[in-house]
Amino acid sequence: MMPRPTPPTPAHPPLEAMTARLLAAMRELMVGYEIALAHISASPGAPGAVTVAAGPFTGTEMLERFEQALRTLPQVGAVSVRGYEGADRAIVEVQLRG
Secondary structure, eight states, X not given: OOOOOOOOOOXXXXXXXXXXXXXXXXXXXXXXXXXXXXXXXXSTTOOSEEEEEEOOOSSHHHHHHHHHHHHXXXXXXXXEEEEEETXXXXXXXXXXXX
């Protein structure tokens, strides 16, 4: 008896798995930003704003979620997109609280 052939593997992972990986990566990035912002705000003569290049973003909805997540950090007063770098990266200004 011949073994059954295995079905072909899809070329792209399912959308749910890809979305879950992107969200996990965003969460990890947010933890890193929180640590960096805490370090900067604890430094003497800390700047009032930090410019961050972030991405990749698959669309404006993901960028808006990223901005909202930044706003929830305790050291962040305001967040605004200043520009774009390539097709999927944003330049974000983060205003720190004093």
